[in-house]
Amino acid sequence: MARPEPLSFEGLRTYSLRERPSKVSVEKLGRAFEAGLSFRDFLKSLPRELAARDLLEVARRVVEARRGGRPFIVAFGAHVVKVGAAPYLISLMEKGLLTALATNGASMVHDAELAMCGNTSEDVARALRDGSFGAARExxxxLNEAARLARETGGLGRALGKLIAESDFPYRKLSLFARAYELEIPITVHVALGTDIVHIHPSARGEHIGEATFLDFRIFCRLVSELEGGVFLLAGSAVLLPEVFLKALSAVRNLGYRVEHFTTVNFDFIRQYRPLTNVVHRPTLSGGKGYSITGHHEILIPLLYGAIVEMWEGGHADL
Structure with missing residues (x-):
């Protein structure tokens, strides 16, 4: 077999670099800054590319939505509480920027334990050996009392918030649930039976938990029915909350509510199928826009918080 002749590039058509459409320009480059400058200066120094660009766009959309009286809903998994990001969400509620919260049963555990004693998140591998994992009495x-009281209180999340807010727990002011209750901001809890440690306790009653979380689902559907023009952000739930959101959106559209033009956002440190498909892509096909930003919650949430506050309190949404 004859050896192939090297291909000649003689005659290849070229064009001027200056006339070529390009995706990166010097205006989008990051800018190094000196120590001691403000957080706003830091935000302005970020590159206008990829995740940095998207983070600022998300913050801008939140600010524009709230200035227009539209909702900003945050759905989050327990990891957000465990890594210390709850105070940022509390502050957004207090500033009138965060209008509703949705979460899973594990978040109730960690939020309540932090409020009660300032500690949470046991060593599962060690405790599992003797069956003591999940057996904290308090x-x-x-949490099972909250499930029992949910019907008369107005929901599972609201019941837990009321119990913590009216307690003498030393760290109750750090509770997302308590602060949401005090500010009259909806916080719904979406429980999968058998997934949370409190389900193995003698005080657990399936009929209470099931009724309570179904009530919260219906409340969440009401919140989603009002999402037109707003922002829905998911942080740290790979399966449960994306599925809850998708069913809620389908239900409200089926009932005739117009929820088409809104923003969805997914924050997580791993790109997962359901958040990308059921939050970012499918719901926004009718005219909204979805963002997916990969990174750690203990970094992304403070950054987003800072960007939102700078744009909101600075009087304009331009950095």
Whole structure:
């Protein structure tokens, strides 16, 4: 077999670099800054590319939505609480920027334990050996009491918030649930039976938990029915909350509510199928826009918080 002749590039058509459409320009480059400058200066120094660009766009959309009286809903998994990001969400509620919260049962555990004693998140591998994992008495009693009281209180999340807010727990001011209750901001809890440690306690009643979380689902559907023009952000739930959101959106559209033009955002440190498909892509096909930003919650949430506050309190949404 004859050896192939090297291809000649003689005659290849070229064009001027200056006339070529390009995706990166010097205006989008990051800018180094000196120590001691403000957080706003830091934000302005970020590159206008990829995740940095998207983060600022998300913050701008939140600010524009709230200035227009539209909702900003945050759905989050327990990891957001465990890594210390709850105070940023509390501050957004207090500033009138965060209008509703949705979460899973594990978030109730960690939020309540932090409020009760300032600690949470046991060593599962060690405790599992002797079956003591998940057996903290106070946690089981409090959360199962919240499920029992949910019907008369107005929901599972609201019941837990009321119990913590009216307690003498030393760290109750750090509770997302308590602060949401005090500010009259909806916080719904979406429980999968058998997934949370309190379900193995003697005080657990399936009929209470099921009724309570179904009530919260219906409340969440009401919140989604009002999402037109707003922002829905998911942080740290790979399966449960994306599925809850998708069913809620389908239900409200089926009932005739117009929810088509809104923004969805997914924050997580791993790109997962359901958040990308059921939050970012499918819901926004009718005219909205979805963003997916990969990174750690303990970094992304403070950054987004800072950008939102700078744009909101600075009087304009331009950095």
């Amino acid at each position: 946690t089981g009693e409090l």
